[in-house]
Amino acid sequence: MIWEVFRQEEAGDRHTHCGNVHAPDREMALMFAQVQHGRRMQTNSLWVAPKDEIGEVDADEAEFGGTTDKAYRWAITYNNIDASFAEEVAESEAEQEEAAQKRGDV
Structure with missing residues (x-):
């Protein structure tokens, strides 16, 4: 019978598949896995x-x-900003400044 073996390196780590052993029962499989x-x-x-x-x-x-x-969950995504998006942001900032001047906020 084939038994799959998963190993944990340090407490709190995940168990990762490290191979398999051939053994007739669970006790022998555990012993072979240790060795x-x-x-x-x-x-x-x-x-x-x-x-x-x-x-x-x-x-x-x-x-x-x-x-x-x-x-969007990865910060590296924001390094490749589309040029059209940058133009939209600049236009929006200009509109906000213009509206602030009309209100007398500036």
Whole structure:
């Protein structure tokens, strides 16, 4: 039986898939996982799960939150401001200044 092994490097980190082991039962799988995957790098915790019990849903089978563009969440997006947008901002600022002068705010 094949068992998938997930390793956590430090407490609080995520468990990441690091490989698999072949073992007849859970106890042997845990022991093999410790020997093969737990001692190579710093390890805080190991998870061992039967391969048959792990399910997968990929992008072909389901939509994960749709296709909404959420680039606005990343500051790097604002480095590429469209020139027409910059013109609109300048026009808007000019209109605001003109309106302030008419009101006598300036």
